[in-house]
Amino acid sequence: MTIAEYERAPAVASADQQGLAPRLLRIWKTEPGIAGWLSTTDHKEIGLRYIVTAFAFLIAGGVEALIFRLQLAGPNLHLLTPEQYDQLFTTHGMTMIFLYAGPVLSGFSNYLWPLILGARDMALPRLNALSYWIYLCSGIFLYAAFACGFGPNDGWFNYVPYAARAYNGGPNIDFYALGIILLGISTTVGSINFVVTFLRLRAPGMSINRIPILAWGTVTASAANIFAIPAVSLAFFLLWMDRNFGTHFFDVPAGGQPLLWQHLFWMFGHPWVYAIVLPAMGMVSDGLPVFCRRPLVGYTAVALGTVATMVLGFGVWVHHMFATGLPNVSLSFFSAASIIIAVPSAVAVFAWIATIWNGRPVFTTAFLFFASFIVLFTIGGVSGFMTGSLPVDWQLTDTYFVVAHIHYVLIGINVFPVVGAIYFWFPKFTGRMLDERLGHWNFWTMFIGFNLGFFPMHISGLLGMPRRVYTYADGMGWDWLNLITTFGSFVFAVGILLLIVNVVASMRRGAPAGPNPWDAPTLEWSVSSPPPPYNFAVIPTVGSRHPLWEGRVPPQEGDSKSYVEGGMVLDHGRETVGTSPLDAEPGIILKMPQDSFAPVLLSLALTAFFAGLGLHIWWLAIAGLVGAGLDIFGWLWPERSLGETAEPANV
Amino acid sequence: MSSATPASKLPVGAIDTRATGWWAMIFVVFTEASLFAYLLFSYYYLAVQPHPAGTFPQGGTPSLSLALPDTIILLLSSVAVAWAQFNIERNDKRHLVWGLGIAAVLGMIFVVIQYFEWAGKPFTLASSPYSSLYFTVTGFHMAHVVVGVFMLWSLFAWAAMGYFNRIRYAHIHIGALYWHFVDAVWIAVFFTFYITPLLGLK
Amino acid sequence: MSWSGRKYAVSDTVFFAGAMLGLCCGAAQAAPLNYLLGHGDKAYPVVALTWGVLLIAVAVIAIISLLVAGAIWRRPGIGMQAPGTRLELSGAEGGALWIWIGVGVSSLVLLASVVWTMRVLADVTSPSKRAALTIEVTGRQWWWQVRYLSDDPARIFATANEIHIPTGVPVKFKLIGGDVIHSFWVPALSGKTDTIPGQTNETWMEAAKPGTYHGQCTEYCGVEHAHMGLLVVAQPSAQFRAWYEHQLQSPDPVGGQQAAGQVDFNVHCGSCHAVRGTDAAGVLGPDLSHLMTRKTIAAATLANTPENLTRWISDPQGVKPGALMQRPELSDSELAGIRTYLQTLK
Secondary structure, eight states: OOOOOHHHHHOEEEEEEEHHHHHHHHHHHHOOOHHHHHHHOOOHHHHHHHHHHHHHHHHHHHHHHHHHHHHHHHTTTSSSSSSHHHHHHHHHIIIIIIIIIIIHHHHHHHHHHHHHOOOOOOSSSSHHOOOHHHHHHHHHHHHHHTTTOOOOOSSSOTTTTTSTTTTTSHHHHHHHHHHOOOOOHHHHHHHHHHHHHHHOOOOOTOOGGGHHHHHHHHHHHHHHHHHHHHHHHHHHHHHHHHHHHOSSOGGGGGTOOHHHHHHHHHHHHHHHHTTHHHHHHHHHHHHHHHHHTTTTTTHHHHHHHHHHHHHHHHOOOOGOOTSSSSHHHHHHHHHHHHHHTTTHHHHHHHHHHHHHHTSBBBBHHHHHHHHHHHHHHHHHHHHHHHHHHHHHHHHTTTTTHHHHHHHIIIIIIHHHHHHHHHHHHHHHSSSBBOHHHHHHHHHHHHHHHHHHHHHHHHHHHHHHOOOTOOOOTTTTTOOHHHHHHHHHHHHHHHHHHHHHHHHHHHHHOOOOOOOTTTTTOOOOGGSSSSOOOOOOOSEEEOOOOOOOOOOTHHHTTOOOOOOEEEEEEEEEEEEEEEEEEOOOOOOEEOOOOOSHHHHHHHHHHHHHHHHHHHTTTTHHHHHHHHHHHHHHHHHSSTTTTTTTTTTTOOO | OOOOOOOEEEEEESSSGSHHHHHHHHHHHHHHHHHHHHHHHHHHHHHTSSOTTBBBTTTTSSHHHHHHHHHHHHHHHHHHHHHHHHHHHHTTHHHHHHHHHHHHHHHHHHHHHHHHHHTTTTOTTOOOOOHHHHHHHHHHHHHHHHHHHHHHHHHHHHTTTTTOOOSHHHHHHHHHHHHHHHHEEEEEEEEIIIITTTTOOO | OOOOHHHHHHHHHHHHHHHHHHHHHHHHHTEEEEEEEEOOOTTTHHHHHHHHHHHHHHHHHHHHHHHHHHHHSSOOBBBBOOOTTTOOOOOEEEEOOHHHHHHHHHHHHHHHHHHHHHHHHHHHHOOOOOSEEEEEEEETTTEEEEEEOOOOOGGOOEEEEEEETTTTEEEEEEEEESSOOOOEETTEEEEEEEEEEOOOOOOOOOSSSSOOOOEEEEOOOTTTGGEEEEEEEEHHHHHHHHHHHHHHHHOOOTTTTTHHHHHHHHTTTTTTBBTTSSBBOOOOOOOOOGGGOOOOTTTTTEEEEEHHHHHHHHHHHHSTOOOOOOOOOOOHHHHHHHHHTTOOOO
């Protein structure tokens, strides 16, 4: 046990100092076995769990889609009843948007952040574990309802009054509401953790202009979540109250307002769309230059563009409500804003193209995913631009054109970068390379399948096919388009299957990667693959945007030398260094907590609370609440080993 | 071996506003403030819709006879917490305990008065959009006060156990941040429900 | 900077746009709900704008794709290397010009689109001429209730799922949410406006030429959202006037065998459906006073033929599973009688 102290001059040593690595390993290692598995706070472990869980949901959501694509393959098919179809398409949307797209990016950021920022863990390691456990619990909660036949059935944005008790009598919407509120807690605490880590845990010298774009993307998304999540949680809470306790927020006969739901939902919903693409765009901004053998063109513009997109993203929610009869004068403002928001995206697109143009591409699978993403991003972007134009949107909205748009955004700007990121960072995660030959097959199957499946949706939309119909009549001009779409979606699914095959096979048989297989410039590549539990034997010092490329690319003004071989040791228990938000000047030695069961227990207590509310088992709800309270009380108990309590001897 | 890191002394552990918990609480406050902003948005959104006479606010303009003293009590409890913070920064552990205890008691008085305020209302949660809003928004606030009172008693106990001194007081400042927020947001709630009808929004 | 790339892109775009135009027009002719072809004063500026932004979108995709392809293949690339290989790095400065020019051009195009959008918006917000009549449409699960409004209460009548309008004049619509939110959409004539409970929305449309225009609910509204169509029949003024006057009349009284069918109808159907001038006065389902003048039944789901009528009455849940119309307990003769009676409602 360490002796608590008020201040210390940190020892400085070389990273390969005798005995340092074993000592740090002893301090940071998670206990083997189930106890360690449940209590770990290692961000790498949590990050991988996030990614694996999110992919499990991606597959579930994908299978749901394949099933209803069969129904839509031709006119007047009746594989599914309307109710089954409605639960499937809603659960598909819920899964992809809430349980896959956001969490998978949290997974990557969880794994990568401390490594790219030069820290030993996230700022709040136990909160990090809590965020994962609640995510897992809420996913199971939502899917348990679905498995019992009570899946949500009103589309993922769940408009009232159809979601009200009068029109939707089953418990379906109650479970959806409670599950999303539970998930919101996970997203919120995760987001707070990212923001605090971004502001406080960057390696000494990693000033605000030297931070990898991935961190900019995730911190922007997280900041947005902090402001946006309460809107959707509140909307679902008010709906749940209406359904269970007779309140009248959305209840029209008593004076409630259905549009209040839409405002609250989209005040969240639109920023959320950016939250699930900006970190992925960040992955491309960091990954693409590695395979172009040059730094990203326009770093500052891209970073500022990321933030600007998010700020504008809070001002365009009404473009989801263009057909609701709001006055055209106010709609025109939102229409203009929705078109202009494309400007910061254009910054990123031209920065990526210029990076390839002025570099020399290395044809890896990751490069193919990142480069093709630019085109998919553009397609998803311009279809969004079209829906921003108010009179055009009155035609486009709620047709398959919008379905095409949302899939180009979510698959093009989320799945493609994510799969590219898997090819890029898998060697870091596992110490082994993914197979490149299979990777090329993987890429082309996904790319062709995706465009075959989803591009025709634009046309079926322009030909008037409404979204969310469980079947359609023949003679509408949509038959062959839907057949192609269904075929393409199966090709795309084969692509995802190839990825899984590659991952499973390469985990055992992949070529050894070494610490830096791509000769990449950022800090995560300076440590072994996979990294040790403590990440860095000594805290690195950063002097430029590209610590591992120094001397090989021209320095920026103000750059100095980075040090990864030597630095602060910090081995009096779990410790890392806290730095100032702008210039990253070291200011404090932070004590990091031991592994803890508090997060998993709190998640279980909260899940019990929500399950009690959903099933109207009030004692369970109360027990869950009391359990949660006790858990938090124990969690926050001031600890001497964390430097939270007074030392009677000293003062 | 080379490093650019200066070997000067650095504080260790949870120190004042450099503790990560303090930064986390800042963002907890941001997200909670957003929650109340959306709640009050819902109020104003429904308030500006047409209503049958006398239903918004239901039962006429709400009386200030309990709400105003209640507001003052909550503000005084914030003052007590500020006093506790001031004391611990000067290593006055005894008055730290007193400050926290007074704040917690004032918080409990707020809860009791608010209970009578609720009981005196001529409507229930399910009477009208106004009544639903009234009980939901003040209920959300009440839940925050209850959590805050538990938190203040916890800090009181830890302070009484001698856990804090003029260097180790991060817990106090983190808790105080939350409590000041709960008080500040009450001002917004109070203004919305009790003052705007007086200003003509009904 | 690749001006040659852009030149290719432009010619390519023109070709691509032409091909697309041809393809889409062809496909659109065969797709009754398309909105690439419009037919009226409200539709024309929107169709032009739709094509405009569509072509901008296609051009942008083409240009960016060519730039990406050009950037990748303008010099020989490098294959996959052994892990850890240290390839040469390029320190070439510059590239910022790409962002300046790219964003500059994009901003101009976006700005122009905003201006165009606002101009079209001003054109279509309200009609330039006085509306000829006002029709109230109520969205219900899963059909459209239609009432022709008039200052004279005696000249108000109800119908369902088929709206007749005169050509060449604007027609105003009041849109009402009957239960949940629906969206009223007749793509060839006008964009969508939601029908939302608790508020009355307004829209208008004008048909330049006679024809039958398809419409559809586009806001997801429950299990039979897929089967919530409607028809707008635009007729020259004289024909419309004749239809209108006919709809105002109650249907002719029936006798004999048909009277027995009417009795069964009133017993089994009359609490939901109305036939003016009879005891059937239900308001939950469509008004059937002039059922046989309509082209379709079950909200544009089936053609209005005797066989379909029998099928729909005898097994509504087989046609629209989940529809609110229940399967009536009818003997074959009762069914035939009711159908015979309905066929008199001309």
